[in-house]
Amino acid sequence: MPGPGAFLIGEEEKKEVLDVLESGYLFRYGNEDDPEFKHKVATLEKEFAGYIEKEHCVALTSGTAALLTCLSALGIGPGDEVIVPGYTFIASISSIIYAKAIPVLAEIDESLTIDTDDIEKKITEKTKAIMPVHMLGNPSDMDKVMKIAKKHNLYVIEDACQAAGASYKGRKVGSIGNIGAFSLNVFKTISSGDGGLVVTDDKTVYERAFGFHDQGHKPSRMGVEVGERSIIGLNFRMNELTGAFALAQLRRIDNIISTLHEKKKKLKDKISGIEGIRFRKLNDSGECGTLLTILFESKEKAEGFCKIVGTKTVYNSGWHVYNNMENILGKKMPTKIGCPFECPFYGKEIEYRKHMLPKTDDILSRAVNISIGVVDPGLGAGFGINILSSDKEIDDCAKSIARAAAEV
Numbered sequence: 001m002p003g004p005g006a007f008l009i010g011e012e013e014k015k016e017v018l019d020v021l022e023s024g025y026l027f028r029y030g031n032e033d034d035p036e037f038k039h040k041v042a043t044l045e046k047e048f049a050g051y052i053e054k055e056h057c058v059a060l061t062s063g064t065a066a067l068l069t070c071l072s073a074l075g076i077g078p079g080d081e082v083i084v085p086g087y088t089f090i091a092s093i094s095s096i097i098y099a100k101a102i103p104v105l106a107e108i109d110e111s112l113t114i115d116t117d118d119i120e121k122k123i124t125e126k127t128k129a130i131m132p133v134h135m136l137g138n139p140s141d142m143d144k145v146m147k148i149a150k151k152h153n154l155y156v157i158e159d160a161c162q163a164a165g166a167s168y169k170g171r172k173v174g175s176i177g178n179i180g181a182f183s184l185n186v187f188k189t190i191s192s193g194d195g196g197l198v199v200t201d202d203k204t205v206y207e208r209a210f211g212f213h214d215q216g217h218k219p220s221r222m223g224v225e226v227g228e229r230s231i232i233g234l235n236f237r238m239n240e241l242t243g244a245f246a247l248a249q250l251r252r253i254d255n256i257i258s259t260l261h262e263k264k265k266k267l268k269d270k271i272s273g274i275e276g277i278r279f280r281k282l283n284d285s286g287e288c289g290t291l292l293t294i295l296f297e298s299k300e301k302a303e304g305f306c307k308i309v310g311t312k313t314v315y316n317s318g319w320h321v322y323n324n325m326e327n328i329l330g331k332k333m334p335t336k337i338g339c340p341f342e343c344p345f346y347g348k349e350i351e352y353r354k355h356m357l358p359k360t361d362d363i364l365s366r367a368v369n370i371s372i373g374v375v376d377p378g379l380g381a382g383f384g385i386n387i388l389s390s391d392k393e394i395d396d397c398a399k400s401i402a403r404a405a406a407e408v
């Protein structure tokens, strides 16, 4: 089982979901005069906004829908460029494409999040936003991202899909930029199978986000409000069963983060100081603790280590590395990207090539993800421990790491 939330499904989730089943109200809107209607989605939005310390939250069907909603709510569209790291889940990139904007790939640094030195090099007169991705639960260097954004008058959209519960300098990630997106799919900190959340403090942006996800309607509509719709939207609404499940998971989040920190510390302490083992840079100790990333001196050592313990380097693990995104590689923006529409771009053509980000390639070829809470071979984290691991299992894992490191 993949993410920590998914390991902890229990009575609370059952109770929340049963509440909805017994009420008969599966849609997020219901009869406000009926005490049976439980408002699970609306409650989730309120509790998540409170948890993140933002004014507004919209619950949606996925993290991908959340990202597209963020971009649309900010009015990012044809010809606009958005700077995004080349190490991320493809949804960060595809949501930009479907907003009819242009993803501009930036390098990562040894935190495995966006290299802030590379951001300024990628800014053009068309740049509208930066999308830092808090990869593997590690916050991006938000002070620097925000400083660059302010200097160049850019929006910041935080892709916090892998980092619900992480904080940066005392603030929850997702709450620092103009708008933040979260995912509730099964690989994330907390899960409802699928689902997404958007948070912001800006009322206008919130109303646009809400409308985009609900056919143009205003928040908390009562029935169909013809004549009240100011934008054209789609439908990415969350249903009550999902909302109920997510609510039970949200109430576990502090416990999940503290348990991951405790288990990660145990494992990290046991392998710290071993020759050849160094860890990725953490931009804040408030990271999620979902993974422990080892950086080896060379690609050869990293691959040798992986062969022994039965895993893959991040570079070789697939999905999240731009080099492996065959559906964008070799295609040229504006119109040959595989969109089902002709994008009316006026910007320069941008080609996505293998090895266009040499620093990213170098770091990822030396990086190995050890699972702490997210067990996902697609992320290169098929080896390690999980949130339920005992001290003995943590000890065994540390011994395997030490043995393999000594051999390479």
Ligand SMILES: *Cc1c(COP(=O)(O)O)cnc(C)c1O
Binding pocket: 062, 063, 064, 065, 088, 089, 091, 092, 133, 159, 161, 162, 182, 183, 184, 185, 194, 195, 196
């Ligand atoms: C999981 C994820 C998403 C969105 O995922 P969904 O499966 O659509 O919920 C977006 N960005 C990143 C970095 C992710 O890891």
